[in-house]
Amino acid sequence: MEAPPYSSEGAEYPDSMLSRKFGREVVNYFSGSPLNRVSFLRSNTSFLRAALPASRFLLLRGLDPLASSKTNLGWVKYDSVSSLIGKPYDLDEEKTIEAFDSRVSAPTLIFLGLDEKATDSTFEYSGAGGNYKGQPFFALDVSPKEGELKEKLEKVAEEAVKEPGYEFRKVRIDLSLVPGDAAILAHARSLMDWNSRNQFCAACGGRTISVHAGTKRTCPPFDKAFQKSPNDASFERPPCVSRKGVHNIAFPRTDPTVIMAILNAAGTHLLLGRQRRWPPNFYSTLAGFCEPAESLEEAVRRETWEESGVRVGRVVIHSTQPWPYPNNLMIGAVGEALPDGEKIELNHDPELQDAQWFPIEKVKAALEAPQNGLHDAPPEGYKEGDLRLPPATAIAHQLMLAVANGFHLPSSEVAATAAKI
Structure with missing residues (x-):
């Protein structure tokens, strides 16, 4: 397998409590500027x-x-x-x-x-x-x-x-x-x-x-x-x-958008969806805008339920990605479906054409294969019917990669998972 064109791993900071608990900071594409904005x-x-x-x-x-x-x-x-x-x-x-x-x-x-x-x-x-x-x-x-x-x-x-x-x-x-x-x-x-x-x-x-x-x-x-x-x-x-006074009329806006890798309660499958305008077999994580007076965790639960019918419990923030088309901040999260809330229902919001629970092993195999962007032709070596996913430059890819590498598992299980890679 060729090395991915982009790595999201950030600088290795000095050893600290946070680094030991959460690992290296994830720096997604479009962030990590070499400029000091002063x-x-x-x-x-x-x-x-x-x-x-x-x-x-x-x-x-x-x-x-x-x-x-x-x-x-x-x-x-x-x-x-x-x-x-x-x-x-x-x-x-x-x-x-x-x-x-x-x-x-x-x-x-x-x-x-x-x-x-x-x-x-x-x-x-x-x-x-x-x-x-x-x-x-x-x-x-x-x-x-x-x-x-x-x-x-x-x-x-x-x-x-x-x-x-x-x-x-x-x-x-x-x-x-x-x-x-x-x-x-x-x-x-x-x-x-x-x-x-x-x-x-x-x-x-x-x-x-x-x-x-x-x-x-x-x-x-x-x-x-x-x-x-x-x-x-x-x-x-x-x-x-x-x-007069404090206002936000004349300052640049940034629209917070949640994007989430949702696991089933057993941690064995990942929820992915696709829109009608996407190429055949192209799937990604679900996403949606955060609304006023709504926490990020609440936005993850609401958007997942509205788009797929799946009800989510615990939510953890993974990383973020500026998205300049035109002014979004993609806030990546990993969520876990409730045991009795895993049924997929697409009748709430017509945004998705399809949503499925994919085995993590299948997602991992697709991540290891070359991937092109949503607006690009299928990558070299692609076989009709294979699962297509966003490339490494997309935060969706990094969220799926984190789950495939055991982000959601206890430390002992992550080590065991890594040993198999």
Whole structure:
């Protein structure tokens, strides 16, 4: 068997009580970014101003990232984008908001963080309580737009793909990037998508402005577009609830989604389901959105029962996975069906075409075979009728792998199971 293309095992931390009890931390695909986000510096325009000329920029065109190959993102230097972005951090945030003019267009620019292990960067900044150095990274939206920026956007995008091998990758869900680049893309894509969907205030309908280096949007109290004369006092927009008190109107959203490997009460079978639009014989773990005022464990029980009719008792959280399509956090869990609740009933929710209890041995055998993604052709060597499962880059795969390796068993039984592998 060939080695899987992706391993979810994280760094081996020093020996500790938690590591001894729960093993190594699981780091799923799209997480484990090599960048330090230094989030407290996002509103520090002095830092951002200094970092900008030394930065590398990930261009996104309609959320498609610039890539240098199938497995790596492509980056451009400041000189390639300086004429487009101008000087966005010359004013501090308070003055930038006061100077808001809805007639002026600016591309969305997002600070992603510092690669502190970079050996080819001399950038260093002292301030805000510390000394920070490494390679700065930004994401920049170069999607086609009408108006004053049209020609500049087109020029930057056209110049970027003149580099050999560079292209804007047009894939529905990109699972071919190396893990570090995938994590950076998840960060950039999620924030870029959120910015593009929140150009107007959800409370008053007025235009918003990007602040905190692209990680927050605010509803400005003033707009120079409505001043009759530049010498007049700033035009004051109507009051807006988003400018008062604590609120979450202008912060990026993350939608918690539970995804669960459900075992039968005996621990011998795993519940898997399939949707009608999936390829033949493709099955996966069940999943669903967590609702307001609902714990993750409750969401696992509710979604499992609604989709399959199976009633679940004990639930344990296994690991999580950011999913930037567009802004989910997949929260992986392992649950155990109640002894009298294992009957499958699909009449509650029409989402699933089929659900079955698969022997763990059969699931394990399928995991050991090559697997391709949901939108890919069957892998090489696939035989008609074989069970198809998500690839290693999906948290569903990691949940099934954990169960197949005895995650749900007492320590003594896990050791015995591992000895058979």
